Amino acid sequence: MKVCPDATRLSWHVRRDGMPQSSSHSVLARAASRFFLPHRRRIALILVLALSTSVLAVSEPLLYKLIVDSLGSGFSGITIALLVCLAVALVTREGLAALIEFTVSKIRIALNFDMLKETNDRLHSLPVDHHGGESSGAVLSRIERGVAGSVQAFSEIALHLVPSLAYLALSAIIMVRLEWHLTLVVLAFAPVPALLGAWASHEQIDRERALMSRWVRIFGRLNEVLSGITVIRSFVKEEDEKRRFLSGVHDANAIARRGFSRDARVNATKNATMAVARVCAVALGGCLVARHDISLGTLLAFLGYVGGVFAPVQALTGMYQTVRKGSVALEAVSSILDAQDSVGDCPGARDAEHLRGDVTFENVSFAYRKGPKVLRDVHLRVRAGETVALVGRSGAGKSTLMALLQRLYDPDGGRILLDGVDMRSYKQKSLRSQIGVVMQDGVLFDDTIRDNIAFGRPGASFEEIEEAARAAHAHEFIVKLPQGYDTRVGYGGSLLSGGERQRIAIARALLKDAPILVLDEATSALDAESEDLVREALERLTKGRTTFVIAHRASALVQADRIAFVEGGTIVEAGTHRELVRSRGPYSKLIDRQVRTLEAVSV
Ligand SMILES: Nc1ncnc2c1ncn2[C@@H]1O[C@H](COP(=O)(O)OP(=O)(O)OP(=O)(O)O)[C@@H](O)[C@H]1O
Numbered sequence: 168m169k170v171c172p173d174a175t176r177l178s179w180h181v182r183r184d185g186m187p188q189s190s191s192h193s194v195l196a197r198a199a200s201r202f203f204l205p206h207r208r209r210i211a212l213i214l215v216l217a218l219s220t221s222v223l224a225v226s227e228p229l230l231y232k233l234i235v236d237s238l239g240s241g242f243s244g245i246t247i248a249l250l251v252c253l254a255v256a257l258v259t260r261e262g263l264a265a266l267i268e269f270t271v272s273k274i275r276i277a278l279n280f281d282m283l284k285e286t287n288d289r290l291h292s293l294p295v296d297h298h299g300g301e302s303s304g305a306v307l308s309r310i311e312r313g314v315a316g317s318v319q320a321f322s323e324i325a326l327h328l329v330p331s332l333a334y335l336a337l338s339a340i341i342m343v344r345l346e347w348h349l350t351l352v353v354l355a356f357a358p359v360p361a362l363l364g365a366w367a368s369h370e371q372i373d374r375e376r377a378l379m380s381r382w383v384r385i386f387g388r389l390n391e392v393l394s395g396i397t398v399i400r401s402f403v404k405e406e407d408e409k410r411r412f413l414s415g416v417h418d419a420n421a422i423a424r425r426g427f428s429r430d431a432r433v434n435a436t437k438n439a440t441m442a443v444a445r446v447c448a449v450a451l452g453g454c455l456v457a458r459h460d461i462s463l464g465t466l467l468a469f470l471g472y473v474g475g476v477f478a479p480v481q482a483l484t485g486m487y488q489t490v491r492k493g494s495v496a497l498e499a500v501s502s503i504l505d506a507q508d509s510v511g512d513c514p515g516a517r518d519a520e521h522l523r524g525d526v527t528f529e530n531v532s533f534a535y536r537k538g539p540k541v542l543r544d545v546h547l548r549v550r551a552g553e554t555v556a557l558v559g560r561s562g563a564g565k566s567t568l569m570a571l572l573q574r575l576y577d578p579d580g581g582r583i584l585l586d587g588v589d590m591r592s593y594k595q596k597s598l599r600s601q602i603g604v605v606m607q608d609g610v611l612f613d614d615t616i617r618d619n620i621a622f623g624r625p626g627a628s629f630e631e632i633e634e635a636a637r638a639a640h641a642h643e644f645i646v647k648l649p650q651g652y653d654t655r656v657g658y659g660g661s662l663l664s665g666g667e668r669q670r671i672a673i674a675r676a677l678l679k680d681a682p683i684l685v686l687d688e689a690t691s692a693l694d695a696e697s698e699d700l701v702r703e704a705l706e707r708l709t710k711g712r713t714t715f716v717i718a719h720r721a722s723a724l725v726q727a728d729r730i731a732f733v734e735g736g737t738i739v740e741a742g743t744h745r746e747l748v749r750s751r752g753p754y755s756k757l758i759d760r761q762v763r764t765l766e767a768v769s770v
């Protein structure tokens with residue numbers, strides 16, 4: 168059986184400025200080819216259309232020259248024919264431009280869709296801590312700005328790059344043929360805007376990066392604030408948070424403002440250069456016309472080209488900036504797409520079907536990212552159908568052990584066997600379908616109660632949903648709600664109490680009917696009476712299933728077949744309640760403490 172080689176730990180390459188570390192050209196080239204190659208036919212069409220419009224644009228000043236020169240012999244048939252040619256050229260050019268815009272916008276929409284789809288797919292398949300502590304708001308902001316920036320850069324390049332290059336080349340050839348002295352004057356000025364643009368682009372790219380990381384941070388924080396709005400209110404922190412938000416926005420705006428003023432100065436210098444070039448061309452051209460070296464038509468055509476040549480030069484220098492800005496945006500998208508997926512399915516992984524439920528932790532050790540070891544040498548064998556309680560101080564590593572069991576992370580050392588087989592040989596999705604989980608905070612979705620309970624088994628009938636709700640003692644409060652099972656629970660289940668949320672989460676796990684069950688403080692938010700009722704339901708539920716119970720209260724522990732005491736990331740003792748109480752180890756001390764507390768209260 169093929170088991171993945173030691174999975175390398177995931178690293179989410181993010182620099183302090185929020186950009187991925189490996190902004191290598193290969194990463195960008197990979198991202199570009201992934202998104203742009205599928206549209207190569209349409210892109211080729213744009214290129215052909217763009218070349219045609221450039222030819223038409225270049226012919227315009229030439230037609231002016233021919234029209235003016237033809238007037239020497241009066242308003243003849245030739246003049247009329249040339250005017251018709253001009254009209255056809257102009258109308259065709261506009262038509263082609265509209266077609267290009269339409270095609271570009273089609274690709275834009277498709278690109279936008281592809282990028283959103285791929286980043287969204289990726290976010291669902293990455294390990295749970297993939298974004299290295301970044302909030303979901305920050306990730307969303309990164310996606311939103313990254314996708315919009317990439318698409319914008321693509322349209323600018325598609326609309327301007329080829330037409331600009333073609334126009335520049337063609338007009339230079341025609342100008343040299345018309346009058347090379349004048350051409351030299353004009354071309355002497357042409358590199359100035361290009362050099363200025365290249366000089367300014369370094370600052371622009373740094374600014375773009377700084378802005379991206381600022382906005383990612385601002386929206387990351389806002390997202391956290393909105394999710395924890397009740398904490399903000401109870402600590403009376405609204406004004407602080409408003410101030411923090413606005414100061415972030417001011418900070419970002421100040422960067423943008425400084426950049427704009429610099430851009431304005433650079434642009435003004437570029438425009439002044441062009442104006443000087445034009446004046447020089449008029450002066451020299453005027454002299455040549457006065458000396459009858461060139462016709463008035465030639466001067467007119469020339470002035471047309473002078474105006475026309477600088478726009479592509481500008482566009483090309485702008486293009487350099489656009490490409491670099493676009494690469495920053497594409498980096499942001501790549502940082503999600505290229506994050507290493509250390510817990511992906513191994514090659515040759517198979518479906519985990521009908522597991523019996525034997526679970527063995529074999530010398531498992533684990534650390535979150537590069538942090539300290541949270542689990543060390545955990546060894547625990549659980550037989551199918553057995554209920555094991557994990558007990559230990561807060562932070563001992565109980566929930567982490569259960570996260571490994573769901574393969575949300577891979578162990579750094581050792582392995583976890585399910586029915587005697589390394590769990591990495593199973594496909595993740597099929598593996599998780601074999602494990603029912605009720606967590607401390609019972610996360611629900613802003614959906615109806617019915618859909619929340621049926622989350623793990625969407626095809627469940629209403630009778631089955633109600634049965635699960637009854638077993639979890641949730642039915643009583645559900646029917647009292649205005650819309651019963653069709654009541655929406657609000658964002659994260661916020662319209663329900665903590666205990667109600669937990670009971671819905673228990674019903675959800677009951678309905679999933681998986682051979683392995685993890686109850687991580689599943690009843691911590693219930694009062695003693697409800698807890699007794701729910702425990703009764705849980706006892707029924709755990710029959711015949713391998714169950715891991717994490718609980719602090721002694722009452723929840725005594726019913727377990729076996730108890731494993733976790734301390735400092737390892738299991739220091741394991742056995743039945745009786746055995747552990749007799750051995751006078753840490754577990755018995757914990758129980759003694761609880762008993763003493765109860766006695767002290769009841770005295
Ligand atoms: N996502 C995470 N990233 C980094 N460290 C984490 C993460 N989750 C937990 N830890 C750390 O791992 C250690 C074990 O945490 P864990 O949640 O497994 O403890 P626990 O035994 O379940 O505690 P509790 O009884 O309070 O729920 C703690 O020191 C905690 O700070």
Ligand SMILES: [Mg+2]
Binds near residue numbers: 567687
């Ligand atoms: Mg925990």
